[in-house]
Amino acid sequence: MARRNLKDARIIVTGASSGIGRALAIQLCQRGSHVLATARRIERLHALQDLCKSMPGKITILEGDLTNIPHRQQIVDQATSQWNALDVLINNAGAGAIGRFDGASSDRLRRVMEIDFFAPVELTRLCLPLLERGRKPAILNIGSVLSHRAVPNKSEYCAAKFAMRGWAESLRVELAAPRIEVLMLSPSTTRSEFLDALVDTKAEEKSTSVGSMLPERVAQLAISALVRSKREMILSLGGKSLVWAGRLFPRLTDRILGRFA
Numbered sequence: 302m303a304r305r306n307l308k309d310a311r312i313i314v315t316g317a318s319s320g321i322g323r324a325l326a327i328q329l330c331q332r333g334s335h336v337l338a339t340a341r342r343i344e345r346l347h348a349l350q351d352l353c354k355s356m357p358g359k360i361t362i363l364e365g366d367l368t369n370i371p372h373r374q375q376i377v378d379q380a381t382s383q384w385n386a387l388d389v390l391i392n393n394a395g396a397g398a399i400g401r402f403d404g405a406s407s408d409r410l411r412r413v414m415e416i417d418f419f420a421p422v423e424l425t426r427l428c429l430p431l432l433e434r435g436r437k438p439a440i441l442n443i444g445s446v447l448s449h450r451a452v453p454n455k456s457e458y459c460a461a462k463f464a465m466r467g468w469a470e471s472l473r474v475e476l477a478a479p480r481i482e483v484l485m486l487s488p489s490t491t492r493s494e495f496l497d498a499l500v501d502t503k504a505e506e507k508s509t510s511v512g513s514m515l516p517e518r519v520a521q522l523a524i525s526a527l528v529r530s531k532r533e534m535i536l537s538l539g540g541k542s543l544v545w546a547g548r549l550f551p552r553l554t555d556r557i558l559g560r561f562a
């Protein structure tokens with residue numbers, strides 16, 4: 302399969318104000334892509350724009366909350382007026398939550414599902430006509446190792462990331478005819494601001510995840526997945542081990558995870 306050329310590719314990156322999204326926007330600008338970067342923290346987006354100014358690519362920024370319908374429409378309107386087509390949509394924005402399900406509110410579940418599932422799915426729906434006019438178009442979803450194997454104390458986040466994976470798998474086949482590729486990258490623990498931005502999580506709740514990757518490395522691997530059209534990529538040895546242990550020894554994996562809970 303021909304490699305995807307990211308030079309001059311028109312790309313939306315959600316959640317570009319920190320972590321993986323920010324690293325992706327920078328690396329794409331270094332490769333000469335045209336990036337529309339979105340997030341809520343506008344001062345962070347301005348800093349990103351300044352940083353990318355001298356790079357070969359171009360960057361436009363757009364502030365807003367992705368869980369708001371008008372903001373999602375605004376992203377699509379901006380891409381339409383700038384490019385009238387879209388080559389890549391990167392659904393990266395997301396947030397987690399930590400704590401037992403029986404101690405949490407239904408509001409936490411809804412908020413996590415809104416940002417990690419409904420927002421990327423509905424943004425994708427709006428972007429489909431633009432993608433159909435794109436060059437070798439693709440949707441890259443940033444899932445998680447927890448899209449493949451759930452762990453305790455993160456039930457809402459696991460549910461949202463599993464849902465994203467199920468939706469993406471179905472969409473991949475549906476969109477084979479307009480030839481829009483659906484790719485999924487599943488990082489494991491990444492040293493970003495993710496744990497500082499948890500939804501409705503008590504201060505004493507701690508992540509028990511072990512090891513961590515740098516967002517820059519995750520972004521490199523995401524770009525490699527895009528260039529090589531890798532459908533599914535689970536990152537890190539620890540992440541792969543958890544997924545395979547869960548498939549081969551589900552009860553033992555439950556017992557081990559139960560000790561951490």
Ligand SMILES: NC(=O)c1ccc[n+]([C@@H]2O[C@H](COP(=O)([O-])OP(=O)(O)OC[C@H]3O[C@@H](n4cnc5c(N)ncnc54)[C@H](OP(=O)(O)O)[C@@H]3O)[C@@H](O)[C@H]2O)c1
Nearest residue numbers: 316318319320321341342366367394395490491493494495
């Ligand atoms: N960090 C990890 O351990 C890890 C592991 C596996 C998968 N992931 C996934 O990787 C993706 C990126 O996370 P990260 O690690 O880079 O975390 P991060 O540093 O916290 O970045 C999250 C990004 O999402 C944006 N965002 C959050 N809520 C938003 C909303 N309502 N509207 C618009 N933008 C919103 C944030 O921007 P604003 O706050 O400025 O809006 C930020 O730019 C997420 O999908 C996450 O689930 C992370």
